[in-house]
Amino acid sequence: MIKMKQKKLIPILVLIAIGISFLFADTKNTPRLGQEITSEEIAKWDISIFPDGEGLPEGQGSVHEGEKIFQSKCIACHGKNGLGHTADQLAGAQMSLTSQYPEKTIGSYWPYATTLFDFIRRSMPMNAPGSLTNNETYSLTVYLLYLNNLFDKDGKMTAKELVEVKMPNQNGFINIYEMEIIHK
Amino acid sequence: MDRKNDRYLKENQVAENGLLDRRLFLKKGLQFGVITSLASTVTISSAKDKQSTSQNKSSDLTWMHEPGKSFSTYGLPSKFEDNVLRYPSQNEAVPGNGVSWTPLHLMEGAITPNGLHFERHHNGVPQIDPKKHRLLIHGLAKKDLIFTIDDLLRYPMQSKTCFIECGGNSNSGWNSQPSMAEAGYFNGMVSCSEWTGVSLSILLEEAGVDKKAKWLIAEGADAFAMQVSIPMKKALDDAFLGLYQNGERIRPENGYPVRLIVPGWEGVLNVKWVHRLKLSNRPVMARNETSRYTELQPSGKARMFTFVMQAKSLITSPSAHMILKQSGLYQITGLAWSGKGKIKKVEVSADGGHSWAEAELQEPVLDRAFTRFRIPWHWNGKPTILKSRATDETGYVQPERQQLLKERGRQGFFHYNAIINWHVDNDGFVSHVYDKDETKKTNSDISIDSDWN
Numbered sequence: 001m002i003k004m005k006q007k008k009l010i011p012i013l014v015l016i017a018i019g020i021s022f023l024f025a026d027t028k029n030t031p032r033l034g035q036e037i038t039s040e041e042i043a044k045w046d047i048s049i050f051p052d053g054e055g056l057p058e059g060q061g062s063v064h065e066g067e068k069i070f071q072s073k074c075i076a077c078h079g080k081n082g083l084g085h086t087a088d089q090l091a092g093a094q095m096s097l098t099s100q101y102p103e104k105t106i107g108s109y110w111p112y113a114t115t116l117f118d119f120i121r122r123s124m125p126m127n128a129p130g131s132l133t134n135n136e137t138y139s140l141t142v143y144l145l146y147l148n149n150l151f152d153k154d155g156k157m158t159a160k161e162l163v164e165v166k167m168p169n170q171n172g173f174i175n176i177y178e179m180e181i182i183h184k
Numbered sequence: 185m186d187r188k189n190d191r192y193l194k195e196n197q198v199a200e201n202g203l204l205d206r207r208l209f210l211k212k213g214l215q216f217g218v219i220t221s222l223a224s225t226v227t228i229s230s231a232k233d234k235q236s237t238s239q240n241k242s243s244d245l246t247w248m249h250e251p252g253k254s255f256s257t258y259g260l261p262s263k264f265e266d267n268v269l270r271y272p273s274q275n276e277a278v279p280g281n282g283v284s285w286t287p288l289h290l291m292e293g294a295i296t297p298n299g300l301h302f303e304r305h306h307n308g309v310p311q312i313d314p315k316k317h318r319l320l321i322h323g324l325a326k327k328d329l330i331f332t333i334d335d336l337l338r339y340p341m342q343s344k345t346c347f348i349e350c351g352g353n354s355n356s357g358w359n360s361q362p363s364m365a366e367a368g369y370f371n372g373m374v375s376c377s378e379w380t381g382v383s384l385s386i387l388l389e390e391a392g393v394d395k396k397a398k399w400l401i402a403e404g405a406d407a408f409a410m411q412v413s414i415p416m417k418k419a420l421d422d423a424f425l426g427l428y429q430n431g432e433r434i435r436p437e438n439g440y441p442v443r444l445i446v447p448g449w450e451g452v453l454n455v456k457w458v459h460r461l462k463l464s465n466r467p468v469m470a471r472n473e474t475s476r477y478t479e480l481q482p483s484g485k486a487r488m489f490t491f492v493m494q495a496k497s498l499i500t501s502p503s504a505h506m507i508l509k510q511s512g513l514y515q516i517t518g519l520a521w522s523g524k525g526k527i528k529k530v531e532v533s534a535d536g537g538h539s540w541a542e543a544e545l546q547e548p549v550l551d552r553a554f555t556r557f558r559i560p561w562h563w564n565g566k567p568t569i570l571k572s573r574a575t576d577e578t579g580y581v582q583p584e585r586q587q588l589l590k591e592r593g594r595q596g597f598f599h600y601n602a603i604i605n606w607h608v609d610n611d612g613f614v615s616h617v618y619d620k621d622e623t624k625k626t627n628s629d630i631s632i633d634s635d636w637n
Contacts, residue, residue, distance in 0.1 A: 030386050031338050034321070034329030042322050045460055048401055048411065048468045077277050086277035088475075098484040102595055104475065109486075112469045119471040122409040126278045126307055129407045173478060177415060177489035 049118035056117065056159035059134035063153050066143025069136055073125045082106075082147050087126075091147035097172070107148025111173055113165035116141045138162070193562055199541035201534040202562035206544035209515070209560055270300055271369045280308025280407070283350070286375045288368035288519065289503045294546060294554040295345070296375035298429055303437050304350045304373065306408035310457055314441040317405065319387075319425070323463035326392025333441045336425060339382040344424070346552045347521045349374035349493045350451040351477050357585070357600040362616040367503035371604070374521065376554035379445045380428035385420045388463075393420070397463035401470075402444055405459035412453050413467035414446060418491070422447055425458065448523030448552040449491040450598075452477055479596035487596070493523035495582050496601040497530050497557070497574035508612030511565035516543070517558045522576035527555040529575050534561055536569035536605070537584070543572070563608065569617065570606040585618060 049055035070082075082090030082105075093103035102108075106116065121137045123129050132140070142157035150165060151157070196204045242248055261268065268290045274282025284303040286296055296302075303309075314333040322328035353373035356363040363370040388400075393416070400419040404410040414423070426434060426445040434440045439456030446453045452472055467473065467489075479487040497520035502508060516534075520527045526549050531540040546556035557572070574582045583591075585602040592599075607617040 029340060030390065031335075032390050033335040033338060034327070034331055034387070034390050037320065037322070037328050037330045039328070042320065042328055045320055046322065046462065047409070048403070048462055048470075050464075050466065051469050086275060096484070097480060097486075098482065102480060102484075104480065106475075109480075110475050112474065115469055115471055115474055118411075118468070122411065123307065123407075123471075126281065126407075129307065129409070172484065173474075173486050173488040174481075175489050176487050177491055 047118070047122055049114050051112040051114050051163075053114060053159055053163035056114065056162065057134045058159075059138050060156055060158045061135055061138025061140070061142050062156055063139075063143050063146045063151065065136070066139035066141070066146070069132075069140055070143055073128075074140070077126070082144060090144055097169070105148065106144055107150060107168065109169050109172070111167055111170045113141070113145060113150070113162055113167055116144060117162060197562075199533065199535070200539040201568055202564055203516075203532060203534045203539075203541040204513075204560040204562060206542060206559045209544070209558065268300070270302065271365075271372075272303075278307065280305050283352075283373060285369045286372035287366070288372045288374075288498065289366045289500050289506075290368065291500070292517070292556070294376055294519070294556045295430065296377055296554075298377070298432065298435050298438070301375040301377060301429070301435070301438055302348075302350065302373045304352075304451060305437070305456075306406070306410055308407055309437045310406045311436060312405060312441055312457060317441050317457075318459060319442065320460045321387060321391045321463070322460075323401075324394035324397035324465060325388070325463050326394070327390075329387075329391045331387070333427075336382055336427060336442060339386060341380050341427075342383055342424060343378055343380040343428075344422075344445070344447060345376065345378045345550050346445070346447040347374055347376040347493075347554050348445075348451050348454050349496075349521070349523075351490075351493070351598040353451075354496075354600040354604075355597055357602060357604075358594045358596060360594070360622075362618050364504070364616065366505050367498060367500055367604075367616075371498050373451070376521070377429045378431070379424070379426040379443075380431075381424045381426040381442070381445065384423040384425060384444075384461075387425070388420060388461075391463075393463060396465045399464045399467050401460075401462040401464055401468045402453070402455040402458055403460040403462075404439075404455045404457040406457050410452075410455060410472065411468065411470040412455060412473055413464070413470065414444075414449075414453055415491075416463070418446060418449065446491075448493060448525075450477065450493060453491065477598060479592065479598050481596065482593035487599075490599055493521075494599070494601050495522035495524065495527070495574045495576040495580050496520065497527075497572040497582055498604055499532070499570055499572045499606055502570065502608065502614045503606055504614055504616045506614045508563055508608060508614070510612070511563050514561050514563055515558055516561045516570065516572075517556065518543075518572050520555045520557055520572070520574040521553065522574065522578075522580065523552055524580060525577040526551050527574055528577045528579075530555070530557040531573045531575075532557075532559050532561075533571045533573075534568055537571050537603075540573065563612075565610075565612075567607070567609050570608065571603050573603055586622070 077085055077087035078090055079085035083092050090106050093105040093108035095101050095103045117137055120140050138157050142151050145151040198205050268287055270284040272284040286300050286302040317333055319331040350373035354371045356370045398416050400414045400416050423446045426443045434443055444455040444458045499518040501517050516532055520530045530543045532543050533540045543557035543559040549555050583602055588602040605617050607615050
């Protein structure tokens with residue numbers, strides 16, 4: 001007898017649960033049209049790279065390779081040795097951040113080396129963004145770090161070495177948003 | 185007659201040098217016949233508008249004697265308004281990298297027409313086929329979800345009239361020489377539209393926000409793949425996915441088919457062509473939140489994540505390059521806005537900041553939207569300086585230039601919101617000036633305007 005009752009009870013409970021979920025959806029009054037997507041598909045989209053290295057792909061690069069790519073694809077806008085032209089100065093800062101004419105280069109200003117990889121791969125070069133391979137991006141990243149005296153000329157770079165690069169100006173920023181939240 | 189005028193002006197003066205009661209236009213309009221008809225002669229100096237007097241006879245007005253043009257499928261401005269244009273300023277090597285300024289000095293009211301909304305692109309305007317566009321929400325959520333534009337169009341919509349201002353608007357103010365451009369062409373990287381779309385909180389809740397998700401990383405589907413980090417608190421509070429701008433679908437240069445709207449916060453966070461939102465426990469530290477859109481201070485440290493656009497105001501007429509043709513009555517008008525809420529008051533000075541009077545605010549005064557202000561002014565024909573000063577509902581008061589420079593130095597590049605001076609000379613010519621004591625000791629400086637990359 002008890003078993004019979006339980007059997008009847010289960011469908012009733014299921015119906016109640018469905019009813020509650022409908023009620024919940026109704027309160028939101030939204031059609032809930034989002035389609036679930038697999039992590040393999042997301043991997044094709046997700047090109048964000050974090051300072052701790054999350055998102056960095058396989059691959060490696062060298063200063064030598066990076067210099068070659070820079071000469072052919074970057075120098076026209078960023079100038080010889082990244083000293084700047086129609087685009088940002090990337091290296092060779094002479095004037096400090098507290099001077100009258102501060103030079104904000106990768107070496108003097110950028111807080112994280114991973115940002116270089118993320119930005120080069122997604123946005124550069126401007127006439128063909130997204131065209132660089134992961135290896136080419138590692139090479140350009142390490143070449144620019146080398147120009148800023150932050151990497152050895154003969155060094156090889158993979159995700160591991162990139163995360164380990166400590167940028168001189170990493171502590172040069174004040175997080176205004178968090179400060180204001182704390183003071184509230 | 186003259187004595188009557190003097191008495192009338194004295195009775196209605198609310199601050200020195202001819203600023204009159206703001207209610208005069210509304211309530212006492214008729215009495216203005218007493219002093220003089222409103223001088224409608226604030227003109228742009230370059231305008232050539234000489235008309236032959238014979239045109240005043242209706243028989244010579246050809247458009248009254250022949251049928252007009254037929255209907256049009258999409259209306260355009262009058263050909264006589266062909267000077268009301270955005271002013272593009274771009275990187276010589278990359279034409280799609282730069283800005284175009286809204287001509288605020290040629291406009292009235294509080295809404296920016298879609299074709300005049302300012303632009304800031306990093307690598308051009310993508311021509312996106314809405315059928316191929318997808319929005320992905322993923323990361324620290326129960327489900328990773330993908331939406332089509334047709335999906336988004338089925339969700340309940342909301343509208344908000346709000347300004348969007350580039351963090352770098354008015355940045356020539358950091359220079360030691362005042363910009364000589366027209367008002368809109370150095371302050372017009374701000375515009376105001378009615379945006380309509382889907383609340384982000386609805387879609388984020390559909391995905392199921394993990395408690396650890398404190399930041400939302402947004403990315404655009406342009407060639408730059410523009411990426412920024414936005415606090416989840418703000419994303420859930422009032423951010424939304426804009427699909428319509430002033431009633432029509434968003435223009436390509438403003439993010440078609442879908443743009444993130446983050447009311448009151450820096451323009452760069454209002455990601456155009458948005459196609460990916462990643463829920464994260466920390467910011468991604470993208471290029472445009474580290475090496476750019478941060479403000480170097482005199483200490484050598486830089487302000488970062490300075491999201492809110494603080495209160496600001498600007499007299500749009502009379503303003504730089506305009507000419508007051510004769511002494512008499514003018515309307516001073518301009519715009520004020522604050523990223524923190526409603527504008528509470530706008531004060532105007534016609535004597536270089538010694539005395540101030542409250543301007544009339546155009547109703548409705550909306551949260552984080554353009555607020556149009558107006559006040560009548562009797563110009564006595566002598567040189568003077570006009571200023572406006574906004575106060576928002578939090579009590580924040582727009583700073584004088586010297587105060588802002590003292591706090592931030594000159595290398596911040598972003599978030600310049602100081603009071604702007606318009607100098608009126610003997611001939612009625614209006615120009616942009618800094619305070620006298622600064623102009624004396626200035627030397628040549630690099631031009632910040634050219635530094636868009």
